[in-house]
Amino acid sequence: xxxxxxxxxxxxxxxxxxxxxxxxxxxxxxxxxxxxxxxxxxxxxxxxxxxxxxxxxxxxxxxxxxxxxxxxxxxxxxxxxxxxxxxxxxxxxxxxxxxxxxxxxxxxxxxxxxxxxxxxxxxxxxxxxxxxxxxxx
Numbered sequence: 001x002x003x004x005x006x007x008x009x010x011x012x013x014x015x016x017x018x019x020x021x022x023x024x025x026x027x028x029x030x031x032x033x034x035x036x037x038x039x040x041x042x043x044x045x046x047x048x049x050x051x052x053x054x055x056x057x058x059x060x061x062x063x064x065x066x067x068x069x070x071x072x073x074x075x076x077x078x079x080x081x082x083x084x085x086x087x088x089x090x091x092x093x094x095x096x097x098x099x100x101x102x103x104x105x106x107x108x109x110x111x112x113x114x115x116x117x118x119x120x121x122x123x124x125x126x127x128x129x130x131x132x133x134x135x136x137x
Contacts, residue, residue, distance in 0.1 A: 006074055006091065011124065012040045014093030025102040032134035033119075034099060036077055036090030039129055045087055046127035050120050054081040058115035059131060064101060075100055077129065080115055090129050103136040 008014075014037030022028050039046065049057070060080040064073065075092040078085050092100050104114045117132040 006038065008038045009040055011126075013037050014090070014096075016093055016096045016099065018096070018099070021099060025099050026106070027103075027134040027137050030134040030137060032132075034093070034096060034131045034133050036129040036131065037093045039090040039127065042087070042089045043127055046089060046120055046129065049079065049081065049086065050127065052081075054083075057081060057118040057120065058113075059118055060085045060115065061100070061104070064097070077131075079118055079129075099133060100131070103131075103133050106136055 015035035016033070018025075020028050020032045058080045060078040061075060064075060074094075075097050076088050077090050077092065078087065079089055080086075100116070103116055107114050107116075117135050119130050119132060121128050121130055
């Protein structure tokens with residue numbers, strides 16, 4: 001999917017800031033979060049995950065290939081619930097793809113599973129997916 005094909009509601013653009021990272025995109029502290037964009041179409045799936053009490057939730061994404069990186073392809077996020085992988089639940093906000101790539105690389109270098117912890121929160125009556133990037137330090 002081309003970078004310009006995705007458009008989101010203005011209240012579903014995701015949230016995060018590069019100012020929360022130091023050095024080579026290492027989170028400044030363990031509380032740093034990144035809210036996914038494009039979660040509105042996946043509200044039923046997110047509600048089902050919350051109601052099922054499945055957990056702990058983690059991302060099920062892989063690092064982008066050089067082709068995807070060159071095309072500036074969006075990073076689609078799915079969740080690993082411990083027993084299965086969900087359908088797509090959102091996308092990494094534009095401009096913050098490198099933060100997720102670095103977090104996955106950091107986890108790999110530490111010999112940990114390449115899964116970023118996730119929390120589903122309710123904001124404005126809708127479910128939002130927040131990646132707990134600070135826990136990958």
